[in-house]
Amino acid sequence: MNEKLQYLVDNLDIISQLFDKELILSVMDRDRIVQGFSLPPGIPPQFEVGSVFEDPSKTFDEVIATGTTKHNYLPKEIMGFPIEGNLVPVKDNGEVVGCIICSYSVEGREKIKDIATRFQESIQEIDESIQNVIGGIENLFQMLTNMNKMTSDVEKDVTEAANVVNKISNNASQSNILALNASIEAARSGEAGRGFAVVATQMGKLAEDSGSSATEIKRTLSEIVTHLETIVDSIKDANDVAKSHIDSISSIRNTLEQTIDVAKELENDIKL
Numbered sequence: 001m002n003e004k005l006q007y008l009v010d011n012l013d014i015i016s017q018l019f020d021k022e023l024i025l026s027v028m029d030r031d032r033i034v035q036g037f038s039l040p041p042g043i044p045p046q047f048e049v050g051s052v053f054e055d056p057s058k059t060f061d062e063v064i065a066t067g068t069t070k071h072n073y074l075p076k077e078i079m080g081f082p083i084e085g086n087l088v089p090v091k092d093n094g095e096v097v098g099c100i101i102c103s104y105s106v107e108g109r110e111k112i113k114d115i116a117t118r119f120q121e122s123i124q125e126i127d128e129s130i131q132n133v134i135g136g137i138e139n140l141f142q143m144l145t146n147m148n149k150m151t152s153d154v155e156k157d158v159t160e161a162a163n164v165v166n167k168i169s170n171n172a173s174q175s176n177i178l179a180l181n182a183s184i185e186a187a188r189s190g191e192a193g194r195g196f197a198v199v200a201t202q203m204g205k206l207a208e209d210s211g212s213s214a215t216e217i218k219r220t221l222s223e224i225v226t227h228l229e230t231i232v233d234s235i236k237d238a239n240d241v242a243k244s245h246i247d248s249i250s251s252i253r254n255t256l257e258q259t260i261d262v263a264k265e266l267e268n269d270i271k272l
Contacts, residue, residue: 001029001034002029002090002092002097002098003092004090004091004092004097004098005027005029005034005090005097005098008027008035008090008100009027009034009035012025012027012035019102022104022105023085023102023103023104024036024083024085024101024102024103024104025100025101025102026100026101026103027090027098027099027100028053028060028098028099028100028101029097029098030064030096030097030098031052031053032050032051032052032053033049033050033051033053034049034050034098035049036049055072056074057072057073057074059072059087060072060087060099060101063087063088063089063096063099064089064096064099065096067089067091067096068089069086069087069088069089070086070087071084071085071086071087072084072085072086072087072103073106074103076107076110081105081107082105082106082107082110083103083104083105083106084103084104084106085101085102085103085104086101086102086103087099087100087101088100088101088102120260120264123256123259123260124260126256127253127256127257127260130249130252130253130256131253133249134246134249134250134253137242137245137246137249138246140242141239141242141243141246144235144238144239144242145239147235148232148235148236148239151228151231151232151235152232154228155225155228155229155232158221158224158225158228159225161217161221162218162221162222162225165217165218165221166218
């Protein structure tokens, strides 16, 4: 074994004491692992001592070929747990004779990253649902506004109808007076005015019926106006509630957006 590699192997225990977290130290020559050390003991070494070192990422081959330090990451599928670390070339008289690898498990960080990702996805789903709710409430708000306008239009129509009924009522009163006057004149005319008296009597009854109908219509229209006013008040209250809900949900959505930003920041920090 090369003298420098042997020195590293002999002092691997001392080197390991420079670290205070779980790690795996491995010393390789140009193609095989010659010694390994794990802290704490029991962490599976990267490869069996004496075996040919095969790096699926080809980072080890690059370090041996170029003589430059490289950082590497191996996912869970390779080692059974995710690890990352530095590969440092060992040189003797300018020639690369091997490599020392200091790697550590990032399983905890991967779990936190996964939690942050799933948390972010959940928040985004909630945000999409809230957007749908806001859209629905805004549509309801618009529908209530349109209903309020239609109700106002109906109220105007009812008022116009009431005016027409008032005219009918006034005309009925005038017709009733005319019928009464006609009856008086027919009575003065004696036998010659008897037929006219019958017509006058019928005109009086018709005027009286028209007046009664007009009064009933006015009463019904008045009730309609009262109901419409109640509907308008209810629509206004519903609009106020809808607007309040939109404001409240918008505030929640703003908070969720801030939470999403924090989750993204956390995820990015974990990647560093």
